[in-house]
Amino acid sequence: MADHYYNAEDLGKFGNIGEYQKEMADKFFSYYGEVFKDGALTAKEKSLIALAVAHAVQCPYCIDAYSSDAYEKGFSEAQMMEAVHVASAIKGGAVLVHGVQMMNKVKEISM
Amino acid sequence: MIKSLKVLQNPLANSSYQLDILEHNPTHKHASFKEKVAGIGMLPLLAVGVEIFQVNMGKMCNQVCKHCHVDAGPDRKEVMTRDTMQLCLNVLANSPIKIVDLTGGAPELNPDFRWFVEQIKALGKHIIVRCNLTIILANKRFHDLPEFFKLHRIEVVSSLPSFTQDRTDKQRGDGVFEDSIKALQMLNAVGYGIADTGLTLNLVYNPAGAFLPPSQDALEKEYRFELMKKYNISFNKLFAITNMPISRYLDYLLTTGNYDKYMEKLIGAFNPAAVKNVMCRNTISVGWDGYLYDCDFNQMLDLKVTPATSQHLADFDLSALQNREIILKQHCYGCTAGAGSSCGGAVAD
Ligand code: SF4
Ligand code: SF4
Numbered sequence: 540m541a542d543h544y545y546n547a548e549d550l551g552k553f554g555n556i557g558e559y560q561k562e563m564a565d566k567f568f569s570y571y572g573e574v575f576k577d578g579a580l581t582a583k584e585k586s587l588i589a590l591a592v593a594h595a596v597q598c599p600y601c602i603d604a605y606s607s608d609a610y611e612k613g614f615s616e617a618q619m620m621e622a623v624h625v626a627s628a629i630k631g632g633a634v635l636v637h638g639v640q641m642m643n644k645v646k647e648i649s650m
Numbered sequence: 651m652i653k654s655l656k657v658l659q660n661p662l663a664n665s666s667y668q669l670d671i672l673e674h675n676p677t678h679k680h681a682s683f684k685e686k687v688a689g690i691g692m693l694p695l696l697a698v699g700v701e702i703f704q705v706n707m708g709k710m711c712n713q714v715c716k717h718c719h720v721d722a723g724p725d726r727k728e729v730m731t732r733d734t735m736q737l738c739l740n741v742l743a744n745s746p747i748k749i750v751d752l753t754g755g756a757p758e759l760n761p762d763f764r765w766f767v768e769q770i771k772a773l774g775k776h777i778i779v780r781c782n783l784t785i786i787l788a789n790k791r792f793h794d795l796p797e798f799f800k801l802h803r804i805e806v807v808s809s810l811p812s813f814t815q816d817r818t819d820k821q822r823g824d825g826v827f828e829d830s831i832k833a834l835q836m837l838n839a840v841g842y843g844i845a846d847t848g849l850t851l852n853l854v855y856n857p858a859g860a861f862l863p864p865s866q867d868a869l870e871k872e873y874r875f876e877l878m879k880k881y882n883i884s885f886n887k888l889f890a891i892t893n894m895p896i897s898r899y900l901d902y903l904l905t906t907g908n909y910d911k912y913m914e915k916l917i918g919a920f921n922p923a924a925v926k927n928v929m930c931r932n933t934i935s936v937g938w939d940g941y942l943y944d945c946d947f948n949q950m951l952d953l954k955v956t957p958a959t960s961q962h963l964a965d966f967d968l969s970a971l972q973n974r975e976i977i978l979k980q981h982c983y984g985c986t987a988g989a990g991s992s993c994g995g996a997v998a999d
Contacts, residue, residue, distance in 0.1 A: 577868065581868065582864075582865070582868065583864070583868060583872075607861060610859070610861070611857065611859075611861040611862070611863075611864055612864045612868075613812070613864065613869070613872065615814065615816065615817075
């Protein structure tokens with residue numbers, strides 16, 4: 540075990556997860572491949588969504604993979620940063636909107 | 651002005667130094683391309699004929715693109731002489747080869763370019779010119795190139811690595827995008843890239859960075875839409891080409907610390923189906939000094955064709971060349987990654 544939790548080389552080993560449970564891994568990767576194909580959304584559009592979600596879930600592997608993928612597919616630096624802002628706004632908004640719950644509770648118990 | 655590796659006396663200007671990095675350098679050790687090809691039962695890789703006669707008319711160019719595998723630029727003086735062109739014409743007159751592909755540098759900068767085109771045309775051959783677009787704007791004497799191309803029904807193939815300015819200029823130099831757009835509009839104005847004119851204008855995409863090209867079809871759609879919407883430009887096809895890890899692109903990869911990762915990307919994307927269609931199998935590449943190579947990349951690495959009796963135009967022997975063994979080195983991974991790559995774009999069916 541390395542003395543840190545994340546290691547860039549581990550991204551390349553993602554495919555190895557099938558060593559411990561092949562059937563589920565095969566199903567996952569085939570599903571994953573299907574999801575990212577051109578469909579009602581283009582593969583390029585999906586790449587930008589993936590980049591935003593990668594930031595929202597704060598997965599360094601996904602950020603690595605989809606920063607490259609989105610840039611390779613032709614998104615500009617500004618477009619990619621705006622996608623990250625979308626993730627940030629939704630995440631920030633999600634925290635803040637819970638403030639309403641907090642207010643509800645306080646109003647319930649206060650005089 | 652950015653200079654060529656040669657004028658900068660960069661060791662990478664030396665083909666044996668490049669080969670040393672690609673083939674033997676222990677810190678950059680990668681799976682052997684030849685072994686990969688052997689693994690799919692295709693070694694030795696043989697030519698299947700000579701259908702395309704690609705002539706590199708010289709290393710002189712008005713641009714100094716960062717990825718250039720020719721190390722071309724305004725400071726390069728090597729250009730093909732009329733005597734060497736005459737040797738090309740002798741070969742073409744006596745062979746069934748139908749397609750002549752003119753490249754460089756900027757082939758139009760060769761003082762005998764127009765003469766050569768007229769002579770080839772007189773032999774009834776189809777001509778492709780790899781035009782970098784900006785040459786048309788570079789000097790008044792080139793402004794009529796679109797008309798000249800049209801007169802000889804030349805197929806024009808031109809690089810435009812992006813439909814946005816920043817990526818194009820990052821790779822090809824400041825102001826290149828703007829001039830390229832103007833040149834494309836001039837080509838369109840005489841009928842190039844316009845439906846039913848029979849005047850073909852194909853574009854070439856290659857990545858502006860250390861990555862592989864995305865899907866050629868998706869890119870083509872996007873280019874078509876964006877270039878029409880913003881600049882009213884149309885074209886025939888878009889070819890997506892992979893950057894070869896040689897010359898200035900190799901220099902870029904090494905100086906930015908991307909070399910090993912890029913090679914791993916190429917190797918990881920090795921596509922056995924692309925091997926049978928690599929362009930060297932039906933092409934012969936002629937250097938500015940008349941020597942013969944499997945392709946423009948092998949030419950820049952100074953790897954002459956295998957038949958020892960037919961390494962120069964003066965000794966051109968079609969029977970020896972048409973089924974020659976191709977010289978394969980590590981850079982060949984650039985032709986077989988993903989959908990494959992050639993002067994005509996993706997190659998895997
Ligand atoms: S890539 Fe083409 S246009 Fe650019 S420097 Fe090389 S020969 Fe000239
Ligand atoms: S680099 Fe040249 S010799 Fe190698 S596979 Fe490509 S076209 Fe053929």
